[in-house]
Amino acid sequence: MVKKVATPSTSLLRMLQALCLLAAMCMAPAPASATLPDTAGVRTRTLLFGAGSQNVLETYLSPLEYTGVSTSQMQMTERRMPQRLANWLTNWYLLITMGFDGSILHSPAKNVDAFDGNVASSVAFVRGWRPAPQWRLAIGPMGEACGGATFNTRNGNNPVQARLSATLGLTALGEFDFVWLRRKWTARLQADAPVIGLMFSPNFGQSYYELLGLGHTDRNLRLTTPFNAPSLRLMATIQVPLTRKLNIVAGYRADIRQSHVNHLKSHHWMHQFVVGISRTIKTLSR
């Protein structure tokens, strides 16, 4: 008699199956529209506020990881491309995101403070599919520009590490409509992954005095790939209508930005709870 032992992979699959079953029991699919606008000329605008924690490593400033609270604000606009421009655009969407975040951080010994701030703007051009009435999937290229700085209150000639980057990557998102408690809900998961780009970084021991005061550049613009700058942005949200055009959005946001260039290591791991509103706006064509 052979005794079957559950391997880690079978256990994982069983757990996933159980979760899917539970989700199916709780949520009946609804043939309603998701957050991606169905028709051209309709825009969905989402304003999100986030609060959570951030873990920052900037070895230009310190070999230690600083942690603290972070807040953010994001604005997203999504629109379906008008068919009149080209037939092939019928199922393409434009996603524009702008946002900023700020953090107050502390050293592990809690005797030094640091301040971190970033602004980012991205444009994604995604192709949408509807595998089932309640499902929407989309994937496409994304371009992003980011700038930011971390200021360490103790350091003398190396008090700041500035960041500037422009990247091209991929955006993928999935939306699922369901009815629960007699309301139509939309679950959404979006991932943005930079693939290739350029970033600014001082060289290993280069001071900003030398860089900005004397104008001495030295390998300050570096090519980034997932090998030296593995980064990922994830946003998982649930949306429920408040009125016919206004929705409440809440969820989780993870912003993982990392780099290892010029022998300098950097990571910014931000996890936030986000909440906000989403509006559907019909624009009149001229």
Place this chain on the structure above:
Amino acid sequence: MKKTLLTLLALAMLLHTSCITEDVATPTRAGNFMTLWKIIDEHYCFFDYKQQAYGLDWDEVRQRYEPAISEGMTNVQLFEVLSDMTAELRDGHVNLTAAHNVARYGEWFDNYPMNFSDSLERKYLGRASEYRAASGLRYRILSDNVGYLRVPSFDVEFGDGNLQEMVRYLGGCNALIVDVRNNGGGMLSSAEKLTTIFVNQTTTVGYIQHKTGPGHNDFSAPRKIEVTPFDGLRWQKPVFVLTNRRTYSAANSFVMYMSQLPAVTIVGDRTGGGAGMPFSSELPNGWGIRFSACPMLNAKGEHTEFGIEPHVHVDISSHDYSRSIDTIIETARNMAHDN
């Protein structure tokens, strides 16, 4: 099933290797020791120069001090051991900072004559109403029509107006004495700014390098430090720069810039040095560490980390001290009359 397992394993490996982190020791005594040793090992900029100058071997330093570390030692005892270890670098820019003390290396001035006195400074500058003061610069015209400019620090940014007014006020003097004794430094940009009133064309006054990696010899090529002439009145007559062992860091750089200009004579004692721009870092227990990170070289490409020898070496004699005479200022005044 095998495929799923392999996929999950590959995903787990990718996620694991994707995390960019720094290996930092825990805040134990040994962990703090190793972190300090490693920060200096990877970032300090004078290993090669000091190996040649006095045989500094940072690996040997670690082997010598590591046995002195034990987890039962107190914070004060740990601080003493780490301070002694950093003192091996013989660098006034290396400071270990704790709540109870700041470790500093002082051999570069403690073993030498002071060659400066507040009382003598007061005698030559006079009462507060007798000299001008602007942005930290103090100046007056001495009785023999020699201008005297006291620059106690480069911590202050000098404005164009400050320099313009100063040159206009002292313009009638036959010579100018610039006293940077006991000037412990400050901003390099201030040292450069003050130099601009003494040059008539863009002049290469030195070179700067930076580390390009953690290796002891990972350096960029030396790049020029150029000073462009001041946009206004500039000093065209003889200049005497007064120095002592406490002329350090940005003040040492100022002397380095000035020493190669044709109308400039350096008078006094050798400067203290400090030719590495310091960076800061920290240990797991919260103590701060400052260290020389970017070496600055003179216009000949030579290190000035251990100071700059003056053109005319003068100490204040005890006989002059007793008569309230500053031998170094008087030497400069005599030379100004001889010109």
